[in-house]
Amino acid sequence: MTGETGESDRTAALHRPFVSRKGxxxxxxxxxxxxxxxxxxxxxxxxxxxxxxxxxxxxxxxxxxxxxxxxxxxxGGVRATPTEDGLKVRNILLTRTLSWSEIEDVHYSGSAPWVSLATTDGDPVAVMAIQRADGEPAQKEAERLARLVAHHHRSS
Structure with a gap:
């Protein structure tokens, strides 16, 4: 029983919404x-x-x-909200909901101002909720998003 609780706690922690702190x-x-x-x-x-x-x-x-x-x-309201079915990304003007199977990869490189998702339709999706301005916490959140995508790809 303890193992199941630990696993559900880790899954719940992975599914916390992503929000920019400084932004x-x-x-x-x-x-x-x-x-x-x-x-x-x-x-x-x-x-x-x-x-x-x-x-x-x-x-x-x-x-x-x-x-x-x-x-x-x-x-101030940009966020990415994970669910069991997918990721709802709310940027400044547009909100897009992606199923986990639509997300191929998570990119967060050198000079990029925020995380970008590679999608199956070839249209990258910015995740402005994870911004370089947040520094080291943003890197950790990008890694959490990558783990979350990998978790759902393994589950399907």
Whole structure:
């Protein structure tokens, strides 16, 4: 029984989601910071006089701040979520779900900013959740992803 528990613990550890640590912190900090800066700027501009700014312009400024904040939230939300069936990769704009049999290899080399998956259809898939900016932890996560792919290839 202990052996089964140990194996299921290792499998569960392999299946933890992949998320960028530094990328997430930087994206959320920039998103919140720019929103506060643009909001303060919109409030401090003069309401009357020769250089006055009207309500429509202020609301437009806040709309731009919301749009930039949404973009930063997409940067902060990149992740790769493994399941028993495959890997769901959420990058900035696109989310793609791959079955384990579609993933041929995991690449993370020298100057690459993030992990790339070689797929059976020949279309590489970036996994931005494992980024070089995270340093040594990113290397370990790339190795974990490679072990996970190998685990599912052996299982099938």
């Amino acid at each position: 997430r912190i930087a994206a959320w900090a920039m998103g919140i910071g720019q929103f506060l800066a643009i909001g303060a700027w919109a409030l401090m501009l003069p309401w009357s006089g020769p250089t006055s700014v009207g309500l429509t312009d202020r609301l437009s400024m806040m709309g731009v701040a919301v749009f930039i904040g949404w973009g930063m939230s997409r940067f």
